[in-house]
Amino acid sequence: MGTYIIRRVLQMIPVLIGATFLIFVMVFALPGDPTDGKCGERPCSPAYIAEFKKEYNLNDNVFLRYAKYTGIWPTEQGGLLQGNLGKNYNGYKVVDDLKERYPTTAKLALVAIVFEVVIGIAAGVLTGVRKGGFLDNLVLVSTLVVISIPIFVIGALGQYFLGVKAGLFPVTVGSNPSFYELLLPGMVLGSLSIAYVSRLTRTNLVENLRADYVRTAIAKGLTRRRAVGVHALRNSLIPVVTFVGYDFGGLLGGAIVTERIFNIQGVGNYIYRGILNRDGMAVVGAVTVLVFVYLVVNLIVDLLYGVLDPRISHD
Amino acid sequence: MRGTTRTVAVAVMSAAALLAAGCGSGDSDGGTSSEGKAGGEITIRGCNPENPLIPSNTTETCGGNIIDAFAAKLVHYNAEDAKPEMDIAESIETTDNQNFTVKLKSGYKFQDGTEVKAKNFVDAWNYAAAGKNAQASGYFMEPIEGYGDTQCTGTAEDPCTDGPAKSETMTGLAVVDDHTFTIKTTEKVSNLPVRLGYSAFSPLPDSFFKDPKAFGEKPIGAGPYQVESWTKNQSVVLKKFADYSGKFGGNLDTITFKIYQDSDAAYNDVIANQLDITDEIPTSAMIDDKYKSDLPDRNAQKETGVIQTVTFAPPAVDPAYKDPKVRQAISMAINREEIIKQIFNNTRVPATGWVSPVVDGYKADQCGEYCTFDAAKAKAQLEAAGGFSTPPITLSYNADASHKDWTEATCNSIKNALGVDCQAVGVVDFKTFRGQIRGREMKGMFRTGWQMDYPSIENFLAPIFKTGASSNDGDYSNPAFDKKLEEAAAATDSAESNKLYQEAEAMLATDFPAIPMWYGKTTMGWSDKVTNVKITAFGTIDLPSLTLK
Numbered sequence: 001m002g003t004y005i006i007r008r009v010l011q012m013i014p015v016l017i018g019a020t021f022l023i024f025v026m027v028f029a030l031p032g033d034p035t036d037g038k039c040g041e042r043p044c045s046p047a048y049i050a051e052f053k054k055e056y057n058l059n060d061n062v063f064l065r066y067a068k069y070t071g072i073w074p075t076e077q078g079g080l081l082q083g084n085l086g087k088n089y090n091g092y093k094v095v096d097d098l099k100e101r102y103p104t105t106a107k108l109a110l111v112a113i114v115f116e117v118v119i120g121i122a123a124g125v126l127t128g129v130r131k132g133g134f135l136d137n138l139v140l141v142s143t144l145v146v147i148s149i150p151i152f153v154i155g156a157l158g159q160y161f162l163g164v165k166a167g168l169f170p171v172t173v174g175s176n177p178s179f180y181e182l183l184l185p186g187m188v189l190g191s192l193s194i195a196y197v198s199r200l201t202r203t204n205l206v207e208n209l210r211a212d213y214v215r216t217a218i219a220k221g222l223t224r225r226r227a228v229g230v231h232a233l234r235n236s237l238i239p240v241v242t243f244v245g246y247d248f249g250g251l252l253g254g255a256i257v258t259e260r261i262f263n264i265q266g267v268g269n270y271i272y273r274g275i276l277n278r279d280g281m282a283v284v285g286a287v288t289v290l291v292f293v294y295l296v297v298n299l300i301v302d303l304l305y306g307v308l309d310p311r312i313s314h315d
Numbered sequence: 316m317r318g319t320t321r322t323v324a325v326a327v328m329s330a331a332a333l334l335a336a337g338c339g340s341g342d343s344d345g346g347t348s349s350e351g352k353a354g355g356e357i358t359i360r361g362c363n364p365e366n367p368l369i370p371s372n373t374t375e376t377c378g379g380n381i382i383d384a385f386a387a388k389l390v391h392y393n394a395e396d397a398k399p400e401m402d403i404a405e406s407i408e409t410t411d412n413q414n415f416t417v418k419l420k421s422g423y424k425f426q427d428g429t430e431v432k433a434k435n436f437v438d439a440w441n442y443a444a445a446g447k448n449a450q451a452s453g454y455f456m457e458p459i460e461g462y463g464d465t466q467c468t469g470t471a472e473d474p475c476t477d478g479p480a481k482s483e484t485m486t487g488l489a490v491v492d493d494h495t496f497t498i499k500t501t502e503k504v505s506n507l508p509v510r511l512g513y514s515a516f517s518p519l520p521d522s523f524f525k526d527p528k529a530f531g532e533k534p535i536g537a538g539p540y541q542v543e544s545w546t547k548n549q550s551v552v553l554k555k556f557a558d559y560s561g562k563f564g565g566n567l568d569t570i571t572f573k574i575y576q577d578s579d580a581a582y583n584d585v586i587a588n589q590l591d592i593t594d595e596i597p598t599s600a601m602i603d604d605k606y607k608s609d610l611p612d613r614n615a616q617k618e619t620g621v622i623q624t625v626t627f628a629p630p631a632v633d634p635a636y637k638d639p640k641v642r643q644a645i646s647m648a649i650n651r652e653e654i655i656k657q658i659f660n661n662t663r664v665p666a667t668g669w670v671s672p673v674v675d676g677y678k679a680d681q682c683g684e685y686c687t688f689d690a691a692k693a694k695a696q697l698e699a700a701g702g703f704s705t706p707p708i709t710l711s712y713n714a715d716a717s718h719k720d721w722t723e724a725t726c727n728s729i730k731n732a733l734g735v736d737c738q739a740v741g742v743v744d745f746k747t748f749r750g751q752i753r754g755r756e757m758k759g760m761f762r763t764g765w766q767m768d769y770p771s772i773e774n775f776l777a778p779i780f781k782t783g784a785s786s787n788d789g790d791y792s793n794p795a796f797d798k799k800l801e802e803a804a805a806a807t808d809s810a811e812s813n814k815l816y817q818e819a820e821a822m823l824a825t826d827f828p829a830i831p832m833w834y835g836k837t838t839m840g841w842s843d844k845v846t847n848v849k850i851t852a853f854g855t856i857d858l859p860s861l862t863l864k
Contacts, residue, residue: 036750043753043785044451047467047475051449090365092547100547156579164587171587172580174573175549263580265548276715278746 001306005299012295017070019291020080020284024066027280034058034089034278056089056281069284085285089277094285097270102289104177105266108258109251111179111186116193117244121237123194124201128236129228131206139202143195155188155261172263185262189255193247197240204236237308245301249294354568355863357591357845359856360581361572363548367531370517371443371450381551381572382514384858385426386536389417389436390512391563394860397620397673397770397852399509402561403431403518403537405494407511412503412807419494422560425520426541433496439519441465441484447475452515454785455768458507460487460499503805505812506771509675513769539564539859548574553858565859566847585610585840592841592848594856598717601660601838610840618664619854620671620767621835622775625710625725625760627828629790633758640700642827643685645708645760647693648732651686654724655833662838666831669775669823673852676772676813681820682831690732697733707736709759713748714741718762725832752788763788763829770852772816776800780828791828 034056035049044052052058057065064073069086071079078084085094127136146154162184163171169184208214209232217227254268267286274282305312364378370386373379391402401407405418423431442448444456446467456462462485469477487499500507510516518537523530534542539561540553551572555565573590575581578597584590586609596614600606606614630637651665664672668681684692697703710726712718719741726737740759742748751757765786767774777800778784782792796819803815823829837854846864849857 031747031750033746033750036746036753045446045449045453045466047446048449048451048453050467050475091367097547159580159583164583167587171583171589172575175546260577261580263575263577263584265574265576269576276744278744 005303008299008302012292015295016288016291020070020288021066023287023291024069024280024284025062027283028062028065030278030280034280052089055087080288085288086281088274088282088285089279094282097282098267098286098289101265101267101270104264105252105254105268107177107179108182108186108189108255108264108266109248111182112190112193112251113244113248115187115190116197116247120194120197121201121240123198124205124240125228125233127198128202128205128209136202139198143199146191146195151188151192152257152261154191155185155258158184158188159261175265177264182264185258185264188261189251189258193244196243200240200243201233201236204239205232208232208236234308238305241301241304241308245297245304249297252293252297253290352863353566356569356571357567357861357863358571358573359591360578360585360593360595361551361574362576363574364545364551366451367528368534368542368545369450369523369527369531370519370534370536371439371452371455371515372531373514374451379514380855381542381545381553382517382534382536383538383855384540384553384570385534385538385542385556386514386517387423387431387538387561387563388512388514388517389419390508391561392512392770392852394849394851394857398675399512399770400562402512402563404508404511407508409507410807412505412507412805413500415498415500415507416491417496417498420561421494423537424558424560425518425537426535426556426558427520427522428558429520429522430493431518431537432493433490434493435518435520436516437488437490437496438521438524439517440488442519442524443515444485445483446480447483449475455510455513455515456485458500458502458504458510459485460501461485462487462501502801505804505806505809506769506773509771510769537561540570543569550574563859566862567858570858570861582606582840585842588842588844590842591845592839592856592861594837594839594854596838596840601662604660606838606840613843614838614840615848615850616662616836616838617850617852617854618671618673619835619837619850620673620770620852621854622666622669622671622765623663623832623835624666624669624763624765625830625832626763626789627760628758629755631790632755635703635705636760638700639825639827640696641703642830644693644697644700644733645729646682646685646827646830647687647689647696648729649725649830649832650688650728650732651833652688654721654728658721658724659833662836663833664836666833669780669820669829669831670772671767671775671834674767674770674772674775675809676816678817678820681817682824685824685827686831688728688732693732694734697735703733703735707738708733709738709740711740711742711748711751711757711759711761713743713745713762715744722762755790760830761788766835767853772813772820773800773803776816776819780823789828791826793822793826796822796826 035044035052057068067073068075069079071081088094123139127139130136159171162168170181173181173185214227214232217231254266254271256268256272259266259269271283271286362377364381365375366373366378368378368381370382373382387403389402389404390399393400403419403423405420407415407417409415419433425431440456443450443453444462444465446465464481465483465485467475467478467480469475490496520535539556539559541556543552543554545551553570555568578595579599581590581593582597582600585593596606600609627636627642636642655661655663655665667679667686670677708729710722712722722739726739729737742751752761765775765779778786780787780791780796781800782797799815799819803812803819806812806815837850839848839850841848844863845861847860847862849860851857
């Protein structure tokens with residue numbers, strides 16, 4: 001197990017370097033000059049442009065710039081290897097921006113994940129054990145409905161009826177949001193995944209319930225509750241964990257639409273605005289962190305497999 | 316100027332108008348307002364200032380709104396009609412429009428306790444102008460004598476290292492005593508006093524020059540409100556400045572700008588009484604005037620100093636539009652009223668000239684019949700020009716803001732009236748769009764907007780249509796027009812000056828460098844907690860007049 005983790009962590013290094021390089025090249029290959037539009041509908045003064053280009057090494061070629069960015073090429077302020085993500089085009093440190101936004105995004109992702117896991121798995125189990133019953137059909141239809149409605153519709157309706165009209169939840173989210181404030185956005189965000197989680201759980205459970213080991217377990221005299229809950233469900237959760245892990249990674253990348261509707265200052269909007277403003281430094285910095293988060297989440301998911309099914313061994 | 320859509324979060328801020336007149340000074344117990352009471356705190360929709368809050372380096376609305384609140388200037392624009400009124404200045408005198416003597420009122424204090432002196436203006440303006448400081452609004456100092464010598468002379472790559480500027484200060488500025496300084500301009504500038512209300516002309520305290528970085532985070536001005544705290548992407552808190560001695564003080568103790576990314580979210584918060592004022596009503600609430608039933612008696616609309624135009628590519632880039640008759644024909648083929656009704660829910664006003672009606676010197680109907688929809692006349696005019704040589708006509712826009720609908724409607728109108736195919740062409744985003752225009756690569760017609768920097772007819776003509784001007788995207792050049800502008804700038808009588816500017820504007824109807832489309836309006840809505848919400852000619856909230864109910 002220990003060697004497995006060390007091996008995986010070491011594997012992360014080339015992935016990180018490769019991914020950041022690709023992102024770096026792609027972001028700066030976008031057409032358009034970052035100083036265009038910076039001074040409105042009139043061009044910026046040559047001095048301003050020169051200062052700007054010097055500050056962000058825009059006169060160097062892309063390889064040298066990447067070397068400076070990562071810190072392989074020594075610069076006075078240091079680079080990625082020294083933990084410096086650089087400054088965005090407005091002169092603020094990307095690290096500071098992300099420090100402010102990541103806790104909010106992580107909280108929101110957590111609310112959404114808890115919501116989808118608890119309700120999704122519960123619905124999956126209930127429908128799985130009573131296949132073809134009324135509840136099964138109800139969940140099938142309602143998940144279909146949720147899957148087919150775009151998230152901004154769910155978000156806007158939820159905000160209007162539950163927030164503005166009923167006053168049950170705050171309409172928008174303030175700074176340093178509490179979990180209560182994030183409940184409604186989290187539910188909106190998790191709604192789509194609930195549908196997937198419940199269906200994944202149900203299908204796998206139905207299949208496993210027919211398996212020999214479950215029949216044996218019941219034949220041995222175990223209660224149905226234990227046979228389903230411990231033996232069948234545990235095996236059925238492997239694809240669910242894969243999905244949830246992937247989903248959590250995705251949510252940590254920010255949920256642009258939901259963040260906009262509820263005015264949540266998260267990572268998604270940061271990246272979106274960075275792309276719009278051609279703010280290469282902001283985008284590369286945020287995405288680099290994101291790649292890292294993805295790698296870690298994936299490692300955790302892989303380790304969870306072993307917990308759920310001891311036959312999957314990492315040694 | 317700034318762009319006309321907030322989504323793009325463009326250029327220069329609205330000028331000083333935030334500090335507007337309102338009623339009475341902050342010390343007077345608020346007794347001047349009939350229903351409101353003094354003190355209290357409210358929350359207003361804001362957007363995130365993009366850069367550190369330095370007046371001469373802020374070119375976008377979000378930061379501009381904050382700067383207008385904490386910085387006092389020589390001149391202040393009236394909240395109602397944008398007329399300039401003396402603020403820090405006791406008097407600004409000139410006999411020849413070239414040598415100005417500015418006398419300051421005594422007693423004005425910066426929020427760090429130091430007194431506002433003549434040198435604070437001179438130092439600030441020199442700092443803004445000096446090339447090595449690379450200030451985005453530095454070009455506002457251009458009229459002052461010696462501006463050219465403060466610019467770096469090196470090659471384009473790094474002009475300030477290769478060729479340092481000849482001088483760091485402008486010869487046109489001189490301190491006479493603590494409360495007097497003189498300005499000498501390179502050429503005659505009749506409206507200089509009006510320009511001085513723009514935020515780039517704010518005085519800066521001595522502490523700024525010691526540490527501009529710290530200043531940008533917690534700026535200091537001499538205005539009625541001071542920046543208490545700025546939490547990036549969350550909020551900016553303004554507190555009433557206790558030692559403010561000017562005439563334009565506020566009533567409220569605390570004003571918080573809460574930062575929103577989306578106008579829908581802010582609007583919903585106002586309906587739920589969780590936000591006090593939104594200065595932007597989302598399109599969804601504009602449809603059928605929904606906002607009027609959502610916020611009964613709690614909304615207002617006002618015309619602002621914004622004009623939307625459509626500019627023709629320079630003849631060297633696209634000769635198809637060279638003939639003014641072709642241009643006039645296209646303009647006459649646009650049914651402005653119908654488009655405004657269908658697309659904008661009447662939140663625009665059809666333009667009848669190139670100058671916004673909110674400024675001093677505006678004259679109606681300068682464009683005349685060419686800005687009136689008449690399909691038959693338009694067609695006749697196009698035939699007189701010999702038809703359109705290389706169809707289709709194209710109208711480009713930046714696709715990252717809501718310009719698709721109106722450009723397509725405009726094109727349809729042109730197509731139906733002239734019988735020539737017209738296509739609205741989206742360019743991916745504002746930066747690429749402006750890049751193509753700047754590089755003179757864009758052909759056909761393209762959208763241009765102008766938001767005034769200061770309320771003067773000159774601001775709608777000289778920066779856009781003068782030969783070689785910074786925003787002359789169509790490379791319009793007419794010696795007679797330039798000469799008229801010069802004469803107007805030299806005229807010592809303001810009525811005479813305005814008349815000359817109007818004559819210059821009239822020439823645009825003959826040459827037609829751009830099609831006037833419509834003037835902007837700003838709509839705001841507020842919660843049931845606040846009252847006395849006034850919209851300035853710059854489309855901003857007049858903070859000093861706000862009161863709680």
